[in-house]
Amino acid sequence: MTPAEPSTISALDRYFGLSEQGSTVSREVRAGLTTFLTMSYILFVNPQVLGAAIHIPNAPTQLLMSTALSAAAGSLMMGLVARYPFAQAPGMGLNAFFAFTVVIAMHIPWQTALGAVFISGGLFVLLSILGARQAIVQAIPLSLKLAITAGIGAFLAFLGLKGAGLVVSNPATLLGLGKLTNPTAWIALLGLLISAGLLSRKVNGAILWGILVTTLTAIVTHAAVYAGGPQGALQAFPGLSGTLGVFGLPVWPSDLIGQLDIKGALGLGLLSVVFTFFFVDFFDATGTLTGLAQRAGYLQEDGNMPRSRRLFAMDGLAAMFGALMGSSTTTAYIESAAGISEGGRTGLTAVTVGLLFLLSMFLWPLAAAIPEAATAPALILVGSMMMEGLKRIDWEDSSESIPAFLTIMAMPLTFSIANGVSLGVISYCAIKLISGEARKVSPILYGVAALLLIRYIWLSE
Numbered sequence: 001m002t003p004a005e006p007s008t009i010s011a012l013d014r015y016f017g018l019s020e021q022g023s024t025v026s027r028e029v030r031a032g033l034t035t036f037l038t039m040s041y042i043l044f045v046n047p048q049v050l051g052a053a054i055h056i057p058n059a060p061t062q063l064l065m066s067t068a069l070s071a072a073a074g075s076l077m078m079g080l081v082a083r084y085p086f087a088q089a090p091g092m093g094l095n096a097f098f099a100f101t102v103v104i105a106m107h108i109p110w111q112t113a114l115g116a117v118f119i120s121g122g123l124f125v126l127l128s129i130l131g132a133r134q135a136i137v138q139a140i141p142l143s144l145k146l147a148i149t150a151g152i153g154a155f156l157a158f159l160g161l162k163g164a165g166l167v168v169s170n171p172a173t174l175l176g177l178g179k180l181t182n183p184t185a186w187i188a189l190l191g192l193l194i195s196a197g198l199l200s201r202k203v204n205g206a207i208l209w210g211i212l213v214t215t216l217t218a219i220v221t222h223a224a225v226y227a228g229g230p231q232g233a234l235q236a237f238p239g240l241s242g243t244l245g246v247f248g249l250p251v252w253p254s255d256l257i258g259q260l261d262i263k264g265a266l267g268l269g270l271l272s273v274v275f276t277f278f279f280v281d282f283f284d285a286t287g288t289l290t291g292l293a294q295r296a297g298y299l300q301e302d303g304n305m306p307r308s309r310r311l312f313a314m315d316g317l318a319a320m321f322g323a324l325m326g327s328s329t330t331t332a333y334i335e336s337a338a339g340i341s342e343g344g345r346t347g348l349t350a351v352t353v354g355l356l357f358l359l360s361m362f363l364w365p366l367a368a369a370i371p372e373a374a375t376a377p378a379l380i381l382v383g384s385m386m387m388e389g390l391k392r393i394d395w396e397d398s399s400e401s402i403p404a405f406l407t408i409m410a411m412p413l414t415f416s417i418a419n420g421v422s423l424g425v426i427s428y429c430a431i432k433l434i435s436g437e438a439r440k441v442s443p444i445l446y447g448v449a450a451l452l453l454i455r456y457i458w459l460s461e
Helices: 004-016 025-039 042-051 059-082 094-105 110-130 132-139 142-163 183-200 206-220 224-228 230-236 268-296 308-325 336-341 347-360 372-385 388-392 398-414 417-434 443-460
Strands: 088-090 167-170 174-177 330-332
Touching (some): 004 347, 025 206, 025 347, 025 372, 042 088, 059 308, 059 330, 059 347, 088 308, 094 110, 094 268, 110 132, 110 268, 110 308, 132 268, 132 308, 132 443, 142 167, 142 183, 142 268, 142 336, 142 388, 142 417, 183 372, 206 372, 268 308, 268 336, 268 417, 308 330, 336 347, 336 372, 417 443
Antiparallel strands (some): 167 174
């Protein structure tokens, strides 16, 4: 070890507080790699979704680069400024709303839609600086905070089961069991057993080892699930030039960067679009960040989180930067829980994710080699771990347990963290009011519940 290395590690320790959190550089880097592997699919899914609405030359290539830049910047902001182990990237669901609802169905130019995303991000930053988002988080009772964490876990597990092909749509029963002989399913089951076994033996990096072994198995067996590997990626993104093996030269997304139309988005007819972007991401991100903070041990009993203003402000800035890069709303990723489960506790985890997204601009074919069947078991296992806090909910008190239950169930069943948080808040306030315990609820929470009710009534008309 050279003399410079100890001082470098010491500087990282002081800045990120590694010793204070009982962590190490190697553990944080391993956690960051795990988080990146579980969310690297966004590099290929986001261009497919946005590509349906954004028609520019070499769209798949430019959208992939825009996605990587947005994810890198958002994760680096979260790690370096807020110093939390939460990665950020263009959000799933929000990208579909952007492409299929706003641009295609409402016939709004994609540049104007990007302007709406930018404005909503600016509102996030303003509310974070004023302390409004923190006040709302504090007003949410502990039972709902624990339920939000568990609900996100259920959502993660559902995404994993769906990605593994173990849960499929069924016209008769809505959902059903997939074919276990399908390559995706049996490879995912293998990965699940390997990771679970390593976890039970308390092996460091158990989830990461599970992902790597499962990926190697998919490659060696030539399973159909590996169709998304390097050759599949080359076919999906034929516009990329200069590729050699697993390497690809990055392409600057000049037709996307800076193309947002803020003036158009401020038009009276588009205020509803801005509000929808704002509402969905506000409760989605707030719920995600609260759940992740609880999982990482940062959430205090009074609902406070250290550096909460910076935490929420970085979420808003990431959304604004993503819009400048030509991507839909960038937000905190629930897959960060995978890295947290690997021991990630500081911003160094998020910084590692950000650097890996930058690296992926050169190694994008290699990133494509990780099949969904390899990351699905990680989501399932992390989901199970996030159920731990349920034992702290008072299940004997219906005014606490029923809203918690509704929060948990709504997230996977409606495919939305925001809906789960909303249903939990509304039901909590209503049940406390009916049961004569109205004074136990913060006035802020009643105000939030009223706004949520108005929104849902407005959407149903």
